[in-house]
Amino acid sequence: KQEVTQIPAALSVPEGENLVLNCSFTDSAIYNLQWFRQDPGKGLTSLLLIQSSQREQTSGRLNASLDKSSGRSTLYIAASQPGDSATYLCAGSNDYKLSFGAGTTVTVRA
Amino acid sequence: NAGVMQNPRHLVRRRGQEARLRCSPMKGHSHVYWYRQLPEEGLKFMVYLQKENIIDESGMPKERFSAEFPKEGPSILRIQQVVRGDSAAYFCASSPTTGGLNNEQFFGPGTRLTVL
Numbered sequence: 242k243q244e245v246t247q248i249p250a251a252l253s254v255p256e257g258e259n260l261v262l263n264c265s266f267t268d269s270a271i272y273n274l275q276w277f278r279q280d281p282g283k284g285l286t287s288l289l290l291i292q293s294s295q296r297e298q299t300s301g302r303l304n305a306s307l308d309k310s311s312g313r314s315t316l317y318i319a320a321s322q323p324g325d326s327a328t329y330l331c332a333g334s335n336d337y338k339l340s341f342g343a344g345t346t347v348t349v350r351a
Numbered sequence: 352n353a354g355v356m357q358n359p360r361h362l363v364r365r366r367g368q369e370a371r372l373r374c375s376p377m378k379g380h381s382h383v384y385w386y387r388q389l390p391e392e393g394l395k396f397m398v399y400l401q402k403e404n405i406i407d408e409s410g411m412p413k414e415r416f417s418a419e420f421p422k423e424g425p426s427i428l429r430i431q432q433v434v435r436g437d438s439a440a441y442f443c444a445s446s447p448t449t450g451g452l453n454n455e456q457f458f459g460p461g462t463r464l465t466v467l
Binding site (some may be wrong): 284337338343 | 382384386392393394395396399406407410442444446454455456457458459460461463
């Protein structure tokens with residue numbers, strides 16, 4: 242069973258600073274890892290999907306890496322903006338089920 | 352291409368009533384997943400369905416919960432005789448017809464169930 246952990250639980254940074262969000266998982270036989278954004282009371286927006294054969298994915302200011310051997314994924318958000326304030330979730334799957342971390346709640350101060 | 356649609360967005364039920372949650376997957380997606388987010392907890396897998404088939408319901412409580420995805424119409428998550436502990440956000444996700452591994456799941460806005 243895949244267990245996913247996210248540390249820290251909360252993060253507050255000034256606008257313009259780069260964000261580094263960490264995710265660790267227990268089973269290296271992971272098929273893919275997906276990063277989501279969740280705004281309060283809202284659904285999940287998929288940010289990036291990294292397949293097991295990939296090392297990283299990039300979209301705009303976002304970059305996510307995957308290291309299966311160490312059981313870690315990192316989401317980098319460059320030049321943070323107040324609009325980036327949200328909870329970020331990572332989820333790993335060994336089949337079709339996503340196992341979610343508890344999330345990191347990010348506050349970007351203007 | 353409309354995203355995953357869920358309704359209602361908010362549902363209030365009294366203890367003992369039934370709750371029906373609906374999910375329409377993205378166009379062209381025939382794989383549907385239901386997840387539950389309890390207050391102050393992470394999202395947990397409940398069930399995986401394809402058209403007219405339940406593939407994996409290992410995350411569903413053994414009693415009172417059922418799910419279906421008929422040939423026509425939305426997927427339905429049904430909770431009978433609701434209790435206060437069922438209060439949560441229920442999310443539906445879908446993935447493309449090709450299904451299987453390495454498929455990105457797209458989530459709906461969720462249904463927030465409150466049991467009085």
